Ligand SMILES: Cc1ncc(C[n+]2csc(CCOP(=O)(O)OP(=O)(O)O)c2C)c(N)n1
């Protein structure tokens with residue numbers, strides 16, 4: 151047993167080497183932070199209580215979370231101490247991000263707030279501003295947010311702190327990432343999975359993560375599970391997760407300070423030893439990393455009782471402990487007594503500046519948590535070395551005559567990127583166990599898969615120092631990548647299309663973060679979050695219905711247009727071009743949907759570059775316009791719809807040679823949006839030219855058809871737009887049956903043309919009948935042979 155394990159605050163504090171002086175100054179800092187946190191929640195004037203508190207000093211709407219704040223303040227104070235004493239580069243991820251008042255208070259105390267926002271100076275006037283702006287119209291959010299200096303984690307939606315912390319620590323060997331985890335947050339699925347991140351942390355190349363589980367006992371209205379376990383059971387759980395818990399328990403501030411200091415010292419000493427043995431002595435055994443279990447009262451030092459019921463140390467302390475301060479004189483009196491209990495007159499000088507004792511523990515410059523460049527990753531990010539695409543392009547002599555697996559081709563490019571970042575270690579590929587399944591396995595030639603748990607001879611590509619990350623938790627993948635990007639690196643998340651929905655909510659939060667960050671001049675742009683969605687709906691014929699869901703695109707396209715981009719490259723070379731673009735981009739969430747199955751090569755590399763730059767364009771070689779106006783537009787987006795549209799175009803050439811057909815392919819979905827709704831949106835003149843204002847447009851789309859209508863509803867020709875796509879008709883069947891079931895197949899598309907082009911209904915009735923017959927033949931054939939019709943399976947472009 152290590153020296154500080156399983157001791158309460160009284161026992162641990164005896165181990166602490168804090169001098170009385172240090173203890174006094176730490177407590178002064180903590181009290182100042184508590185005062186400032188409470189002040190932000192309540193006061194819009196009289197910030198330093200230089201006069202008796204009156205109702206008009208109180209904000210009309212009381213918004214904020216007090217309960218978590220004293221605990222966060224304690225952690226901030228003690229992190230300051232160890233950062234300063236040890237010269238650490240540190241970040242802290244504040245899981246209970248609703249404790250915005252705490253992180254703002256500490257940032258103001260250390261001066262990083264005023265450095266970032268000079269109008270909120272570190273003096274009396276600045277304190278007034280700090281208080282008034284909090285949760286106030288035109289001010290700052292109640293939660294930790296992009297606006298908060300030093301933060302990479304909003305913490306509004308709980309559950310992602312630990313995964314973010316690990317993402318920040320990967321490939322930052324000199325960084326300590328502390329991570330406060332709320333005991334409520336610890337009940338979430340994403341947080342529970344993220345404990346296993348320590349099996350992926352390489353002590354040689356990665357920094358350290360120090361989890362601090364904050365057992366304040368309560369959530370909003372309930373006790374927390376972990377706080378009500380016997381301590382031995384909690385310890386077994388945490389040890390099972392691969393941690394050695396160090397307990398700090400108490401409610402006597404001075405004893406807790408001593409215990410906290412001892413716990414931090416113990417944890418950091420052990421981390422230093424573990425890093426030293428891995429780095430200098432080459433020890434490769436997996437280690438149990440220390441963590442702190444902090445058990446202090448919720449709303450500690452706040453009102454003990456309000457209106458005759460206990461508040462401090464209960465769930466009632468979660469938000470605003472005294473809620474009627476303006477109306478209820480007793481609440482006003484209690485608030486004043488509470489605020490004065492911190493003795494603000496001792497903590498702030500006559501000019502309102504924090505006194506020397508309060509600032510004694512505060513580190514300087516970029517060592518301050520609120521000024522760390524690691525928390526403003528755009529300051530650290532360097533361009534990714536992306537090789538020339540021509541080396542990886544597939545040769546295309548003639549469209550539709552050769553086949554390649556697009557993601558495999560991309561894998562070769564990623565291998566090179568992985569190889570070229572071997573020294574800089576600033577690129578990672580994450581995914582839930584599907585890198586090889588998604589045909590990206592070439593990357594393993596350049597890097598193995600990160601792994602610190604047991605090894606067996608049967609394993610392949612596991613590597614203690616690998617930069618490919620596979621864990622069967624989409625949440626953890628997402629959280630790691632977000633943390634990695636937010637601290638200045640690059641990456642790609644490859645995922646089955648249907649199951650990426652698991653992180654719908656996480657990506658919402660990341661998009662919100664990016665949208666706000668883009669509006670803050672001091673936040674430097676970071677690398678985009680790139681998704682490669684493969685094993686997509688049309689080729690989940692083998693896994694069946696559960697694996698068929700193309701809706702992530704719909705989800706993402708609801709979000710801030712300045713942040714989101716969606717690409718559906720139709721072949722290998724267009725995928726390369728899109729990948730090149732997204733890997734270079736900044737501050738976006740890019741969704742790329744591409745197949746892993748053999749797919750026809752349509753465009754040479756140069757054509758692919760030009761087509762992707764346009765985002766949507768006419769494939770003249772595929773159509774039969776011959777310089778005239780088209781009778782019909784066949785539009786497509788996605789690899790399988792593109793194949794069906796080209797096959798339909800070929801059938802039309804054969805059966806209706808006089809029909810003028812235009813083939814349009816869309817790679818960048820946001821091109822379909824109006825120009826004033828998305829930066830990539832097409833102006834009406836261009837759109838009308840491409841799709842016509844009055845001809846039928848048969849649009850074969852990869853996902854749910856409504857999306858295309860939604861994007862195009864304002865266009866003149868919308869009434870002529872007829873979209874085919876996935877309509878939840880799926881099962882385990884043949885690839886072509888998937889498109890037949892959803893009426894996206896070539897035969898159905900030809901029937902759609904005949905039905906919609908004026909005059910064809912009668913003239914082409916026989917052709918229509920042949921198409922319907924082909925579908926009937928298909929139906930019988932697959933049931934007898936289990937494979938697609940030879941005319942489908944052996945199809946090639948043959949114009
Ligand atoms: C995913 C999610 N679900 C619900 C909420 C609503 N919520 C906000 S704070 C909170 C309780 C958090 O308790 P805990 O993690 O223990 O933090 P504490 O305030 O006690 O430090 C809840 C349920 C949320 N923010 N995120």
Ligand SMILES: [Mg+2]
Nearest residue numbers: 333334366368
């Ligand atoms: Mg709690």
